[in-house]
Structures are given as structure tokens and as C-alpha cells.
Amino acid sequence: MFSPSSFVIALCLRVIYALNGPAADLVTSLPGLSETPNFQHYSGYLQAAQGKYLHYWFVESQNNPSTDPVVLWLNGGPGCSSMEGLLAENGPFHLHDDGTVYLNPYSWNLLANVLYVESPPGVGFSYSTTGNYQTSDPQVAEDNYNALLDFFNKFPSFTSNDFYVFAESYGGIYAPTLSKLIASSSANINFKGMGVGNGMTSYTINDNSLVYFGYYHGLIGNSLWNEINQYCCSSGTCNFDSNSNSNCQNAVYNALYLIQDIGLNIYNVYALCYGGAGAQSRYTADMSNLFRHYRFKFQDQVDVSVPGDPRCFNGTALYVWLNNPNVRAALHIPTSVQSWELCSSTVGSLYQRTYSDMTPFYQYLLQQNLRLLVYNGDVDMACNFLGAEWFVEALNQSVVNQYGPWYYNNQIAGYVKQYENITFLTVKGAGHMVPQYKPAAALQMFKNYLSNSY
Ligand SMILES: *[C@@H]1O[C@H](CO)[C@@H](O)[C@H](O)[C@H]1NC(C)=O
Ligand SMILES: *[C@@H]1O[C@H](CO)[C@@H](O)[C@H](O)[C@H]1NC(C)=O
Numbered sequence: 503m504f505s506p507s508s509f510v511i512a513l514c515l516r517v518i519y520a521l522n523g524p525a526a527d528l529v530t531s532l533p534g535l536s537e538t539p540n541f542q543h544y545s546g547y548l549q550a551a552q553g554k555y556l557h558y559w560f561v562e563s564q565n566n567p568s569t570d571p572v573v574l575w576l577n578g579g580p581g582c583s584s585m586e587g588l589l590a591e592n593g594p595f596h597l598h599d600d601g602t603v604y605l606n607p608y609s610w611n612l613l614a615n616v617l618y619v620e621s622p623p624g625v626g627f628s629y630s631t632t633g634n635y636q637t638s639d640p641q642v643a644e645d646n647y648n649a650l651l652d653f654f655n656k657f658p659s660f661t662s663n664d665f666y667v668f669a670e671s672y673g674g675i676y677a678p679t680l681s682k683l684i685a686s687s688s689a690n691i692n693f694k695g696m697g698v699g700n701g702m703t704s705y706t707i708n709d710n711s712l713v714y715f716g717y718y719h720g721l722i723g724n725s726l727w728n729e730i731n732q733y734c735c736s737s738g739t740c741n742f743d744s745n746s747n748s749n750c751q752n753a754v755y756n757a758l759y760l761i762q763d764i765g766l767n768i769y770n771v772y773a774l775c776y777g778g779a780g781a782q783s784r785y786t787a788d789m790s791n792l793f794r795h796y797r798f799k800f801q802d803q804v805d806v807s808v809p810g811d812p813r814c815f816n817g818t819a820l821y822v823w824l825n826n827p828n829v830r831a832a833l834h835i836p837t838s839v840q841s842w843e844l845c846s847s848t849v850g851s852l853y854q855r856t857y858s859d860m861t862p863f864y865q866y867l868l869q870q871n872l873r874l875l876v877y878n879g880d881v882d883m884a885c886n887f888l889g890a891e892w893f894v895e896a897l898n899q900s901v902v903n904q905y906g907p908w909y910y911n912n913q914i915a916g917y918v919k920q921y922e923n924i925t926f927l928t929v930k931g932a933g934h935m936v937p938q939y940k941p942a943a944a945l946q947m948f949k950n951y952l953s954n955s956y
């Protein structure tokens with residue numbers, strides 16, 4: 503018998519029983535959000551190892567969750583939270599200054615199911631019951647891999663969807679290491695590819711390219727540039743990064759001082775520095791990614807015990823919202839878990855860097871029938887585009903499409919060069935966090951990547 507009321511009841515039951523994941527993790531309301539999203543989302547914990555729990559927030563696709571890909575998103579640091587990715591980059595929920603939440607019209611979950619994970623333990627709401635927050639590159643990869651298995655365990659209906667790993671910044675280490683574990687495992691994951699945004703790929707290349715970036719963006723004058731060339735280069739080859747010539751080291755120090763130390767926003771040379779030119783928070787952590795051979799000491803290094811905000815970045819809205827007890831409750835964060843921080847200086851300062859050049863990981867992944875993307879906002883100085891371009895070029899893959907523009911809205915949105923199994927792409931005018939600075943172009947790039955057509 504069919505009646506309108508039984509139809510309504512049937513619909514309700516369908517909604518109740520159509521959950522694709524654990525009911526306990528389903529987020530049913532978000533403080534500050536007045537609209538009702540047209541997709542389901544879950545927040546809870548994934549087990550990375552005994553006693554290690556990573557907070558995840560999984561937002562289903564607004565299009566077709568059952569057939570759209572699943573994409574893992576990781577922010578970097580090391581020690582920074584992927585909640586920044588969700589709430590201020592490519593996620594569906596963004597924050598107004600007054601603490602209200604709005605739906606981001608350029609969210610990547612318009613096209614995919616996106617899994618945001620705070621990694622490693624100690625970052626954001628992720629924790630370890632032992633309280634030991636010392637970790638390393640291979641340990642993070644293993645923890646992330648196990649957490650991913652736990653995700654598919656909790657959400658078995660997504661096992662057959664295409665799966666991609668995307669990561670940003672220090673995630674340039676996390677993504678290829680995790681991807682290698684996935685590709686070499688027998689796990690039932692339909693792994694299709696990896697994207698790295700303004701990622702750390704090689705410290706040497708990142709340092710050497712930064713000096714050129716600085717000179718050609720007008721940050722280093724001619725006389726210093728001449729000095730640098732005189733002392734650091736011979737027969738056309740320059741070594742800015744590990745040169746034993748003390749005149750070279752001195753000249754590089756003076757260049758780095760102009761690029762990094764006098765108040766520019768390292769994440770976007772053309773953006774303002776929030777807090778003004780003197781804002782130095784997380785300064786030591788930023789510097790720790792650059793010119794590691796020299797151990798330069800600038801005078802205004804700060805204590806690592808201060809909250810680890812990226813320099814010149816205003817994280818106030820994130821702190822206020824995520825530390826609201828009602829928000830924590832809505833996201834199923836136990837009261838015993840630490841307060842949320844954008845970047846954990848504990849994790850960052852204890853972190854052991856194992857890999858300095860990701861080439862061997864890329865060489866492995868290039869043989870695995872995967873689609874790789876290395877993309878860079880082209881005005882970032884933390885992991886500048888030129889270094890990424892050199893890194894990809896040096897993989898020696900054959901060229902499929904020569905370097906040329908790609909378009910969004912009939913405007914040049916950046917440049918792209920396609921090689922066999924890997925693409926290098928720039929987003930014109932974007933800083934380090936590409937989806938934050940150029941949300942529409944970033945979404946278009948993501949769409950192009952998924953359809954492999956630029
Ligand atoms: C930082 O963000 C907060 C909250 O979003 C805002 O009220 C404040 O004006 C911002 N500060 C600066 C210097 O822009
Ligand atoms: C690209 O991947 C395919 C596997 O899909 C592999 O056969 C081929 O050798 C790879 N190409 C290069 C240049 O590595």
C-alpha cells in the first residue's frame with residue numbers, strides 16, 4: 503500500500519540508513535552554520551597505531567559520493583593542521599571573522615569525497631596516549647597508511663572509488679612516502695594518483711632556486727647578486743646551498759636576510775604580512791626548512807615554545823572557532839584532548855627529517871600507473887615554483903606537452919608542462935596555499951587533474 507505518509511516515512515528511513523560511515527562520527531550540526539549542507543560529513547578518529555589516534559573530518563562529495571573519487575588532503579609543517587586546509591583552503595566550510603560558518607563555493611568536495619586528516623599525532627586534535635610526540639618521515643608515512651586502512655575499514659563502501667593523495671608544503675614529504683606504501687601494498691585501495699602543492703621536494707633545489715626567485719622578483723640588488731655569482735658559481739653552475747666558500751655563505755646569508763627576515767610574507771611575496779613587518783611568530787620553524795646546511799642564526803629567532811602560527815598568517819578565526827567547546831562536541835573531540843593549534847611547535851621541534859630529496863620516491867611512483875601532479879602557486883617563497891619545476895624536469899620523463907598556458911574563465915590561470923605520468927603546473931599569482939589565494943583557479947586545476955586534461 504502506498505500513501506504519502508508512508509512515502510515520507512520511507513524517505514526518512516532511507517536517509518537514516520543511507521549512512522556510508524559510522525553513525526557515531528556523523529556530524530549533525532555545526533555551530534555558526536545556518537545553512538544545511540547537501541552532503542554528509544563525519545568527524546572522529548582513525549587509529550594509526552596502538553595508542554595513536556588521528557583526527558579526521560571526511561566530507562562527502564556534493565556531486566555523487568558513491569562514484570566520485572576519495573581524496574586524502576594533508577597539510578604540512580611538519581606539525582601543521584589539515585583543519586587549515588578544510589576551513590581556509592579547499593574545504594566546504596569556511597569561517598567569517600565573526601565566527602559564523604559559510605559554504606565555500608569553490609570547495610573540492612564539489613567533485614570528490616575529501617578526507618582531511620590531522621597528522622602526525624600531536625597536531626590539532628590528534629593525539630598519542632603515550633604523550634610521545636617525537637616522530638620521523640618514515641614513521642609519519644606508516645602512521646598515515648594505517649590510519650587510511652582504518653578509514654576504509656570504517657567506510658567500506660568507498661573502497662572501490664578511485665583514490666588520490668593530495669598534500670601541501672611539508673606534505674611534499676608526506677605524500678610520496680605514503681603513496682609508495684600504498685602502491686607497494688596489497689591493500690584493497692583503488693589508488694590512482696598524487697598531487698603535491700608547493701611541496702618540499704629537495705632541500706638543495708628549493709634553496710638554490712629561492713636565490714634566483716629573490717633576484718628576479720626584485721628582492722636582491724645587483725651588487726649583492728654579482729657577489730653571489732662571483733663567490734658561489736663557477737663555469738655556469740651555482741651552489742648556494744652547501745658551498746664551502748665563506749664569501750659565498752656570507753653573500754647567501756645577506757640575500758636570505760632580504761628575502762626572509764625583513765617582513766615579507768614568505769607565503770606570498772605580493773600579500774600583506776598580518777601583524778606588520780615585525781610579526782615573527784613561528785619564525786624558527788619557517789627557517790628550519792631553508793638552507794639547513796648553514797644553520798644561519800638571525801637575531802630575531804623566537805622561542806619554539808610560542809604557539810606555532812605560520813608567520814604573517816592570521817589564524818585567529820580558526821583558533822576561536824575550533825576551540826569553542828560546542829564545536830569540539832559537534833566534531834566528537836573528547837574533552838581530554840588538547841586545545842587546537844594551527845601548527846604544533848612540540849611536533850615541529852621534535853620532528854626528525856629523514857629524507858632530503860624525494861627523487862627516489864617519484865621514480866618509484868612513476869612506474870606504477872599513477873597520475874602525478876606537482877603544482878605551485880608562483881608567488882610563494884617557502885617552496886617556490888622554480889625549484890619544483892627543476893625537480894620535475896630532473897626526473898627525465900619524456901615530454902607529452904611542452905610548457906604553455908592553461909586557462910580559467912578565458913584568462914591565463916598559470917602554466918603547465920605535461921610529461922609521461924607526471925605534470926608540472928603553476929597557478930599564476932597564488933601563494934603557498936593555492937586554494938586559499940586562488941580558489942576558483944584551484945578548483946579548475948583539480949577538475950583538470952581528475953579528468954587529465956589541462
Ligand atoms: C585576524 O582575524 C580576525 C578574525 O578573523 C579579525 O577579526 C582580525 O581583524 C584579523 N587581523 C588582522 C590584522 O587582519
Ligand atoms: C608510465 O606508467 C606506465 C604504467 O602505467 C609505465 O608502463 C611506464 O613505463 C611509465 N612511463 C615512464 C616514462 O615511467
Ligand SMILES: *[C@@H]1O[C@H](CO)[C@@H](O)[C@H](O)[C@H]1NC(C)=O
Pocket residue numbers: 861865896897898
Ligand atoms: C636525469 O638525467 C641526467 C642527465 O643524464 C642524470 O644526471 C640524472 O641522474 C637523471 N635523473 C634521474 C632521476 O634519473
